[in-house]
Amino acid sequence: MPPLLSKDKGKAKVDIPADLTEEERAALIAAAEARQRSFERSFAGPSVGKAGLIRDQTEINKVIAEASKGSKYYQNQVRKDKELTEKIEWYQAKRDDLMKMANIPRLESEADRILLEVEATRDTSQVIVHVDMDAFYASVEVQRDPTLKGKAFGVGQGVLTTASYEARKFGCRSGMAGFIAKKLCPHIILTKMHFDLYIAASKAVREVLLQYDENLMMASLDEGYLNITPYMSSHNMTASETVAHIRADVEAKTQLTMSAGIAPNRMLAKICSDKNKPNGQYEMNFERSVITKFMRDLPVRKIPGFGRVTERCLEGLGVETCGDIYTHRAQLLVMGHWFGFRGLCKAYLGIADNNVAPGKREERKSVGVERTFRDKVDDEDILNEVASIAEELEKDLERLQYAGKTVTVKYKLHTFENKTRARSVGKYISTSKEILPIALELMKRELPVRIRLLGIRLSTLKDLTVTDKGIKGFLTSPSKKRGTSISRHSTPTAIDDDDDMPELIRMEEEDEAEVLDMTFDEDKSESDSSTPPPTSILGKRKSSEKDKPHLLGPVCPICNKALGPGTSNLGLNEHIDWCLNKDAITEASKKSPIKKAKIEKGVPAKKTKEKGTMLEWLKKK
DNA sequence: TGGTTGAAC
DNA sequence: AAGAGTTCAACCA
Numbered sequence: 170m171p172p173l174l175s176k177d178k179g180k181a182k183v184d185i186p187a188d189l190t191e192e193e194r195a196a197l198i199a200a201a202e203a204r205q206r207s208f209e210r211s212f213a214g215p216s217v218g219k220a221g222l223i224r225d226q227t228e229i230n231k232v233i234a235e236a237s238k239g240s241k242y243y244q245n246q247v248r249k250d251k252e253l254t255e256k257i258e259w260y261q262a263k264r265d266d267l268m269k270m271a272n273i274p275r276l277e278s279e280a281d282r283i284l285l286e287v288e289a290t291r292d293t294s295q296v297i298v299h300v301d302m303d304a305f306y307a308s309v310e311v312q313r314d315p316t317l318k319g320k321a322f323g324v325g326q327g328v329l330t331t332a333s334y335e336a337r338k339f340g341c342r343s344g345m346a347g348f349i350a351k352k353l354c355p356h357i358i359l360t361k362m363h364f365d366l367y368i369a370a371s372k373a374v375r376e377v378l379l380q381y382d383e384n385l386m387m388a389s390l391d392e393g394y395l396n397i398t399p400y401m402s403s404h405n406m407t408a409s410e411t412v413a414h415i416r417a418d419v420e421a422k423t424q425l426t427m428s429a430g431i432a433p434n435r436m437l438a439k440i441c442s443d444k445n446k447p448n449g450q451y452e453m454n455f456e457r458s459v460i461t462k463f464m465r466d467l468p469v470r471k472i473p474g475f476g477r478v479t480e481r482c483l484e485g486l487g488v489e490t491c492g493d494i495y496t497h498r499a500q501l502l503v504m505g506h507w508f509g510f511r512g513l514c515k516a517y518l519g520i521a522d523n524n525v526a527p528g529k530r531e532e533r534k535s536v537g538v539e540r541t542f543r544d545k546v547d548d549e550d551i552l553n554e555v556a557s558i559a560e561e562l563e564k565d566l567e568r569l570q571y572a573g574k575t576v577t578v579k580y581k582l583h584t585f586e587n588k589t590r591a592r593s594v595g596k597y598i599s600t601s602k603e604i605l606p607i608a609l610e611l612m613k614r615e616l617p618v619r620i621r622l623l624g625i626r627l628s629t630l631k632d633l634t635v636t637d638k639g640i641k642g643f644l645t646s647p648s649k650k651r652g653t654s655i656s657r658h659s660t661p662t663a664i665d666d667d668d669d670m671p672e673l674i675r676m677e678e679e680d681e682a683e684v685l686d687m688t689f690d691e692d693k694s695e696s697d698s699s700t701p702p703p704t705s706i707l708g709k710r711k712s713s714e715k716d717k718p719h720l721l722g723p724v725c726p727i728c729n730k731a732l733g734p735g736t737s738n739l740g741l742n743e744h745i746d747w748c749l750n751k752d753a754i755t756e757a758s759k760k761s762p763i764k765k766a767k768i769e770k771g772v773p774a775k776k777t778k779e780k781g782t783m784l785e786w787l788k789k790k
Numbered sequence: 791t792g793g794t795t796g797a798a799c
Numbered sequence: 800a801a802g803a804g805t806t807c808a809a810c811c812a
Contacts, residue, residue, distance in 0.1 A: 242801045328802045346801035389799075476798050534806065541802060575792080585801085591793055624803085629792095 229340035236352045245585035257485035280498035287514040293455045298395045299438035305391035306331040322358035396525040436521035460519040465492030531632045538562045539624025563601040572597035573627035576607045581622035
């Protein structure tokens with residue numbers, strides 16, 4: 170069937186075939202409208218949908234889309250949106266195909282088995298806090314210039330990095346172009362950035378936070394994670410008391426307010442810190458049943474790492490909330506094979522990393538400089554820019570004390586398409602003298618071009634401050650062995666009189682009933698885990714499948730999985746069927762329509778590679 | 791492994 | 800008239 174849907178001028182257009190029922194018509198129209206909304210949403214800045222909205226967002230989105238129209242940026246968005254839409258439609262067709270033949274109960278029970286495995290990794294023994302400064306840059310700007318207080322203003326020249334809360338009321342937010350913000354809020358004041366001030370303020374905040382957890386993990390200048398478990402016990406305080414105290418302390422010492430989320434892991438803590446956003450805190454109940462209920466209604470977009478593209482892909486499969494992940498588990502398992510599926514399971518179950526450790530400096534992977542400017546076409550102009558950027562990069566490398574082996578030049582065409590060209594050399598380099606020739610060579614090969622951005626990045630780094638003695642690591646990071654999943658068993662509170670059985674197996678046997686109760690709890694708000702169901706729906710399964718195949722039933726020749734002792738030949742065949750389908754989709758995706766189109770256009774240089782299966786990027790975190 | 795691209799924060 | 804810096808994952812040759 171030809172594409173039914175097209176877009177035009179902010180209106181969702183639908184060409185409806187004559188021979189459809191009313192229901193089918195309605196569904197088509199609804200789908201087109203949803204897509205249009207999603208598209209408009211894409212102009213409102215990357216953070217839309219994460220935070221609560223004050224004014225009617227669809228209204229705002231319309232204004233934004235209107236103001237954007239005609240710009241090259243907009244056209245680029247249209248192009249990307251079209252590609253994404255095509256991809257999603259293609260995958261939907263594939264899914265429908267697969268699901269027609271799939272043995273759904275078996276898919277579901279396989280999904281449930283994975284859910285169970287993931288559930289076994291749950292750890293609620295640590296109290297993790299995510300702290301998030303309120304409109305950080307904007308607040309610092311107010312300190313710099315108190316006349317800004319109470320006004321609608323934004324920080325950043327071309328693009329707002331932050332909007333004051335007053336400006337947010339008009340729909341202005343970070344990531345938004347300045348001129349769009351002006352459209353939404355004509356009286357908005359736009360200020361320059363003052364990075365040195367933000368760094369200083371961040372440092373002041375960090376000093377305070379470190380008193381509550383010396384392993385404080387700063388995720389950026391304005392947010393960080395703490396494990397307050399030790400502090401709570403040594404001070405005999407509850408979590409919310411501790412966090413209230415921290416916030417008051419930070420405010421007293423820096424005159425900056427923050428919001429905080431309290432939860433058993435980083436993901437949940439981050440979501441929670443958003444809940445009472447300006448100057449508030451939210452503590453999540455650590456009960457498993459409460460957590461899963463919380464996740465059930467949570468839009469997937471709220472999960473850190475799930476951005477707009479992921480949101481749209483999932484939406485295309487009918488998944489909008491984390492709860493939908495469970496109801497759609499069969500499809501999701503077929504589409505993104507179980508690696509990606511695990512990440513979704515973690516989202517659904519509210520399970521994530523609870524490790525809090527300071528970022529170590531040698532973890533930096535690259536250093537780069539890039540600049541945006543008015544379109545450049547003149548070769549000499551461009552090469553001069555390369556040289557100037559190389560100079561700046563040298564300064565950064567000097568300041569940060571790094572050398573590296575891989576030089577990457579990046580440029581953005583006037584159409585907003587990005588390109589990168591890289592080359593590695595045999596020794597570590599760090600000066601412009603060394604970098605520039607490589608960068609120039611890389612760039613010369615691309616001429617002539619019309620570009621709006623140029624950048625150079627150095628990677629494969631070596632930290633020049635480490636003295637090669639190896640002792641340094643001991644001195645700088647003493648005891649950070651805390652707050653891992655092991656600690657679950659470190660509390661000797663009569664968990665189990667069990668022997669030294671491997672953890673996985675023990676977990677499965679002991680927790681299975683309980684976990685099942687939870688896993689299948691689509692509507693269990695009444696009774697809780699205290700009464701496990703008498704029989705297991707899943708086939709008994711050990712984690713060490715290979716060891717005793719005879720006890721585990723037949724083994725699938727495709728995926729090498731034991732299928733459980735009760736599996737009949739019929740069951741085996743069915744498993745093989747869908748297992749093959751899994752591979753089929755990976756295969757087929759290589760011939761996805763997008764790629765074909767590119768090849769047919771005979772533009773091999775423009776290679777737009779396709780992802781494998783759609784959800785593979787939803788990998789574990 | 792190195793090069794490219796894209797998503798996300 | 801739509802930024803800058805960084806990490807990560809996937810795919811490919």
